[in-house]
Amino acid sequence: MLESIGVVDVGTYALGSLLIVLCPGPNSIFVLKTGITSGPRVALAGACGVFLGDTVLMLATYLGVAAVIAANPGIFFAVKLAGAAYLAYLASRVLWGTWRPVFAHEAGVAVETPGKEAPWRDVLTGVAAFRTALTLSLTNPKAILFFLSFFMPFIDASKGHPALAFLVLALILQFxxxxxxxxxxxxGQPLLKFFGRRPVFGRIGNTIVGLVFYFFAVKLVLG
Incomplete structure (x- = not known):
């Protein structure tokens, strides 16, 4: 049935897209961290930001924006720099929020911590999580080129329904x-209970997240 609209080898595509989604990246790490620090509802808001961002990039790919970016190295590099800068900003925010109270305590400086939240927790609102995740998605230029290179081999344009075939592939990936x-x-909630009773582990986890964001920022520029 799907072959009739131009979708080629849907089984291979479905398996490949699943494996790609499962690969760790800035978006998935952000959603996981948000689930730990701010709860599942806020994390789901962040996930919605990812879904919207990916949808916009897939639409841009279909409309030919990916080809324009690929043909203009200057534009591509500028978007890469913007994405790397945002990742570095998030990494710095995570590390600063995690270790500032520790250093301040050692220096004898009082640090206000709202409520009873652990000092290593960077609690977000749903709107902030959505906005951050959306920005992460839209400032990843490799994603739009990935959609271009990954979708096209599974579309047979000779069937006369390339838009419908592209939509089917996009829906599978989004599923x-x-x-x-x-x-x-x-x-995130079970992890929160674990880390909440062990603040040292929470700081270690946040430090790892910050360093991973720095790694993705460097990889984005140099990759």
Missing amino acids: WSVCYMTSLAQI
Whole structure:
């Protein structure tokens, strides 16, 4: 049935797209961290930002924006720099929020911590999580080129329905993404209970997240 609209080898595509979604990246790490620090509802808001961002990039790919970016190295590099700068900003925010109270305490400086939240927790609102995740998605130029290179081999334009075939492939990818991101948002609460009783582990986890964001920033520029 799908072959009639131009979708080629849908089984291989479905498996490949699942494996790609499961690969760790800035978006998935952000949703997981948000689930730990701010709860599943806020993490789901962040996941919605990822879904919207990916949808915009897939639409841009279909409309030919990816080809324009690929043909203009200057534009591509500028978008890469913007994405790397935003990742570095998030990494710095995570590390600063995690270790500032520790250093301030050692220096004898009082640091206000709202409520009873652990000092290593960077609690977000749903709007902030959505906005951050959306920005992460839209400032990843490799994603739009990935959609271009990954979708095209599975579309047979000679069938006369390239737009419908592209939509089917996009829906399959988004289905895996929804399942995965929703799961990440939900497992944050058990991890919160574990880290909440062990603040040292929470600081270690946040430090790892910050360093991973720095790694993605460097990889984005140099890759």
